Amino acid sequence: MAPVSPGEEMYALVERLYPLCRSITGDGVRATLDVVGDHLPLDVHEVPTGTQVLDWTVPQEWNIRDAYIADASGRRVVDFAESSLHVLGYSVPVSATLPLSELRAHLHTLPEHPSWVPYRTSYYRPDWGFCLAQETLDAMPDGLYEVRIDSTLADGHLTYAEHVVPGQVADEVIVSAHVCHPSLANDNLAGIAVATFLARALAERTPWYTYRFLFAPGTIGAITWLARNAERVRRGAVRHGLVLACAGDRGQLTYKRSRRGDAGIDRVLRHVLDTSERPYRITEFTPYGYDERQFCSPGFDLGVGSLSRTPYAGYPEYHTSADDLDFVSPEAMADTLAVCREAFSVLDRDRRYVNLSPYGEPQLGRRGLYDALGGRSDAKQAQLALLWVLNLSDGEHGLLDIAERSGLPFDTVAAAADALCDAGLIKA
């Protein structure tokens, strides 16, 4: 069997997840987590309908078996079996025959993109509806239509899953991807895939931080997790975090800062993107977007940013049937994964050291740390890194500070810190 690249593996995962009809609750979420579970052991949590979670209440569980609009001849002109997008999410069951004039109030189209089907939901207001292409609607003659939505809204559970990569310390980094969107590849199957393979990559070697991956429905899932972990979070258990969304399109990477704006994750992503050859964009926090909204609510105010390629609502295909399997690419997902790995590699090593010989420079030559042949003007980066780490290791500067102030690569600075630690000249 030919080896497959991480990009291809992630793409294959997206392909498997694509047909499933996900929503904020229900069997589509469970099926999604089952597929992810083939790559990564998951702790799946089921939270009963009616549970109070912060200001919210876990809603009834929604499941759907079939839905269609059939014309007078019985032909299904809109059919849920063809695409999970065709039904307004959380539609209540309906079975009726209506003239088109009355049906129209329940039909959602995108006139500006007549061949695309929009994605619409009505989570907290009982409603039913169909989403279809404007072209389809235009081709529907007046007359009676049979509409049927075979769904159930009933007490049940909200489902989410966690996967933990244990680290050397209990301080946590959370990585979150929402799992509530139906057949939309970039939003957020690509994010799920990148998170899955990131977790696997981090486990290759015990990381410094403990990394907690969260696969949960948007908004209510993050709120549920925060409600169930509120005490732990308030005590500072979560040090950093990253929300992954829209991680697979061909656009350049976009990092959205945390509410704090200069949290550790913000500094790390800026550094990694800044020192890479990639084009990229960094945007300020806004309280709109994905689950960073919840993690960065003022009571928690976590250092959680969000990494996307083309961000939230930033492309015409967003929340339409055009966000399909062609819209994402293995290469783009591999690139997102690479930046995540690099960022967490920096985050994991960014620590403050204290120079144990802070008065004057310690004599590096006698410790074999420094070329003893003086007078040469071609100082090497590695030597410079030793001097920078010694000079700034005053307990107030971390290695990332030193990399940024010196202009040296983080890896060079981290290697210098290791060497100085080994020589007993600095300590963490």
Add this chain to the structure above:
Amino acid sequence: MAPVSPGEEMYALVERLYPLCRSITGDGVRATLDVVGDHLPLDVHEVPTGTQVLDWTVPQEWNIRDAYIADASGRRVVDFAESSLHVLGYSVPVSATLPLSELRAHLHTLPEHPSWVPYRTSYYRPDWGFCLAQETLDAMPDGLYEVRIDSTLADGHLTYAEHVVPGQVADEVIVSAHVCHPSLANDNLAGIAVATFLARALAERTPWYTYRFLFAPGTIGAITWLARNAERVRRGAVRHGLVLACAGDRGQLTYKRSRRGDAGIDRVLRHVLDTSERPYRITEFTPYGYDERQFCSPGFDLGVGSLSRTPYAGYPEYHTSADDLDFVSPEAMADTLAVCREAFSVLDRDRRYVNLSPYGEPQLGRRGLYDALGGRSDAKQAQLALLWVLNLSDGEHGLLDIAERSGLPFDTVAAAADALCDAGLIKA
């Protein structure tokens, strides 16, 4: 009677005030306050000569009835009756016949603008003199001239006035305009007119702050007011302030920051000017200019800025007879007034709120605050404003902070705060 615009009303007030001979004391100030009093009830204060006010002493009161230079034929070549500018302010009385060669030491002209009469004073050094056009001087043949200044310098009073618009809180905003300049339209009759109509506009609806308008002679008037209110001011009674000067010329608006540089008034004016379509200029504080010098002296260090059109000494007509009724316009004064109203409207509403549901987002949909139909990418500004106010209402950000950080109009942010307050989600 056809309705008149605020600009026309202000211009009419400037016309009435223009001929009066104002100085730092005397009946010209009283007459000026009488005219203002036709528009606005004033509390007029009379402070006796010799009163110690901070480092200064209230000077003798100066009044003048007549003054002229007459040539050998008895013809008045310079006549105070034609313009109050012709006499050096605070001239001691004189009655003499002098050759032109001796008289020259007492004559002030503007050689670079030969047809203009300069404005000069000698408040604290006994002196006398005449100000005249260079052309007039050039036309005066050698020979004897009769000079007469029928003035009095005698114990009396310094006069200033206050008008208070009561607010919902006792914290004060002071608005100050100097009333000591004679026939100079822009400096400062326009400022007096804008202050007068601003006071009337603020009273239309009880404002949040209490607004105190101060009509006082420059320097010594502000010092007198500060001396008489020093304890109150030191205790923090004055929260914000604005000095109005040169408020009527056709140049663009100029805001001069307070000594603090980032006081509330500085932030408000920057925001209002920044978000308007007007060209404008913001300049840093300098300890030169108008009465902001006194309000921003280091002992008081009040958050008082200054709003002008073309600022202090920034136009050739400054302190000359060319600063006349043609130099100011109703439109310019109306524009200055509009910016003041907008600024105080922002200042009045800029408060900090606390999110009472700070953990995660509160569920806006169930409170009717948010469109419950999810999945749409066309988030509206009003919804965004709700999220921004919730996210930043942590007790450390005011509504102006939120408007600036979100890029949303202040009015939108303030409306969101009102709605959230009504819903019990935030409190002031």
Add this chain to the structure above:
Amino acid sequence: MAPVSPGEEMYALVERLYPLCRSITGDGVRATLDVVGDHLPLDVHEVPTGTQVLDWTVPQEWNIRDAYIADASGRRVVDFAESSLHVLGYSVPVSATLPLSELRAHLHTLPEHPSWVPYRTSYYRPDWGFCLAQETLDAMPDGLYEVRIDSTLADGHLTYAEHVVPGQVADEVIVSAHVCHPSLANDNLAGIAVATFLARALAERTPWYTYRFLFAPGTIGAITWLARNAERVRRGAVRHGLVLACAGDRGQLTYKRSRRGDAGIDRVLRHVLDTSERPYRITEFTPYGYDERQFCSPGFDLGVGSLSRTPYAGYPEYHTSADDLDFVSPEAMADTLAVCREAFSVLDRDRRYVNLSPYGEPQLGRRGLYDALGGRSDAKQAQLALLWVLNLSDGEHGLLDIAERSGLPFDTVAAAADALCDAGLIKA
């Protein structure tokens, strides 16, 4: 005798010092300090070999009488008598006859500059070697060569010197120049010369600070001085400092900031360079360069910057025989000296005052401090300076702050402060 300019005097000093063979210890340093001592009384310190100084140990003393490579005919093809650069600094004694093939490992050249001789040392690793022009090496036929280095490495002393210009306060400013480089004119004979004449200039009038000049070998000398003054330094005795190096080439001035980045010396040099007509460069601190490395180590973290013309390793002639007497100029050294004098003149006068009449402006006219003739729009700089000093003398702003914020020349601000002090309106 025609008067000589300071530039010519400094150049003459560089000429006298040029032939001496300096190293980090030995008679070359002593001879150098003897020559400097002709201009400036010095306290010469001798620190025994083996003395522990911070993390270092004072090494054995190195002295050299003769060294050469002679060819088979006995002709000296490389001769220490011609240039002190020809011997690898701290070479151990050697007396041998070797084939060129074996000798090559001990020969240092600059292939990219075939006629220049490099400067090389091996202070802390026993070694021997010769430095020569690539051209010379290319002309040496294969065969046997006699090599002889008549040096001694033996217990002795490290030598450094101090000169103190007593000030009105005991707080010190240190000025340091390294004295360990052999026949290199810019690095650092020019620095030694500028330091010498700077000390003389400062003594013309008792300065505010006490100025301590340090002539010491690079690195180990500064470390030795810091070790012997560590308690004093830790207690804050040294308020400011400047390292002088590469002070005589024709390039523009370069100021390298202290580790703190905004220390007093940093602000003063920026101001002086900023307000002069000179081109200049200001660079951020790096822990590489001259003895600022030691003064700015994190334990001491002194406010010590470094002034050069073309900086450390910034020119091809650096650490080669091309850094000769032609490479430096009297004019360049005079210019460096002038900037140092101006900077210390500002540093010496930069104090915080407190306005004793901080409520409103004091009445300057009655104190004769202010032109009493009001109404003039041509406010003079001197009057403005009075107002600025009064306005900002709140105990938190120094005169340099005031000069920078007002945009007025420091001298004007300082003169205003003197006048206000004399008038009893401010006090230090």
